Amino acid sequence: xxxxxxxxxxxxxxxxxxxxxxxxxxxVITREQHLDxxxxxxxxxxxxxxxxxxxxxxxxxxxxYEQKDAILAAIxxxxxxxxxxxxxxxxxxxxxxxxxLILPPEHKNIAKYPLHRHKGQKKAFYAxxxxxxxxxxxxxxxxxxxxxxxxxxxxxxxxxxxxxxxQFSASAVREWFATFLARQGCPFEVINFIQGRAERGVLEKHxxxxxxxxxxxxxxxxxxxxxxLEGEG
Numbered sequence: 001x002x003x004x005x006x007x008x009x010x011x012x013x014x015x016x017x018x019x020x021x022x023x024x025x026x027x028v029i030t031r032e033q034h035l036d037x038x039x040x041x042x043x044x045x046x047x048x049x050x051x052x053x054x055x056x057x058x059x060x061x062x063x064x065y066e067q068k069d070a071i072l073a074a075i076x077x078x079x080x081x082x083x084x085x086x087x088x089x090x091x092x093x094x095x096x097x098x099x100x101l102i103l104p105p106e107h108k109n110i111a112k113y114p115l116h117r118h119k120g121q122k123k124a125f126y127a128x129x130x131x132x133x134x135x136x137x138x139x140x141x142x143x144x145x146x147x148x149x150x151x152x153x154x155x156x157x158x159x160x161x162x163x164x165x166x167q168f169s170a171s172a173v174r175e176w177f178a179t180f181l182a183r184q185g186c187p188f189e190v191i192n193f194i195q196g197r198a199e200r201g202v203l204e205k206h207x208x209x210x211x212x213x214x215x216x217x218x219x220x221x222x223x224x225x226x227x228x229l230e231g232e233g
Contacts, residue, residue, distance in 0.1 A: 101134060
């Protein structure tokens with residue numbers, strides 16, 4: 001009743017849950033009591049503030065990063081072009097080997113790089129990128145994920161034509177990418193594949209079909225993606 005009266009305020013429930021963990025670690029309460037208490041003292045989930053960014057803000061953010069650091073700008077461009085999570089883009093730069101870069105002969109304007117090969121499986125997901133960007137700006141770099149994440153964060157107020165003070169982040173770019181492809185008519189299943197969300201349990205034949213479709217669709221939209229950053233869109 002006390003928790004209900006304070007509407008399960010996060011700072012209070014988190015403190016109580018930490019105290020319950022402490023009591024369990026010291027043997028003051030049993031495992032069953034610990035689980036019962038944690039079930040009662042639940043923490044309200046944080047509702048993330050959705051950030052909708054425009055093509056112009058995507059472009060303006062690149063100008064902002066270019067003024068700060070050429071490497072940061074390259075990471076940002078990889079985020080915009082691939083639609084991947086920041087952790088996957090950091091992995092791409094950390095582990096980049098030019099010999100592994102795939103240049104599909106039937107699609108001269110794209111390149112793709114395999115990431116996260118799973119043991120016992122042939123499947124991988126790919127970082128899809130414009131071919132000229134991949135050949136000229138991809139390189140092996142010792143990047144730290146948390147450092148890059150913090151440096152990429154910028155208030156949208158710092159990006160022109162925006163009044164709201166909300167975080168412009170890698171996740172905002174990822175949402176923008178999915179919306180951009182959807183507006184081009186790209187099927188959601190293909191968008192999921194390009195963004196590395198294909199299910200591990202997908203049948204091999206269907207997976208290969210998705211890869212073929214992803215190559216075709218990315219080749220069809222990549223020039224429009226480039227125009228956004230180049231200021232032509």
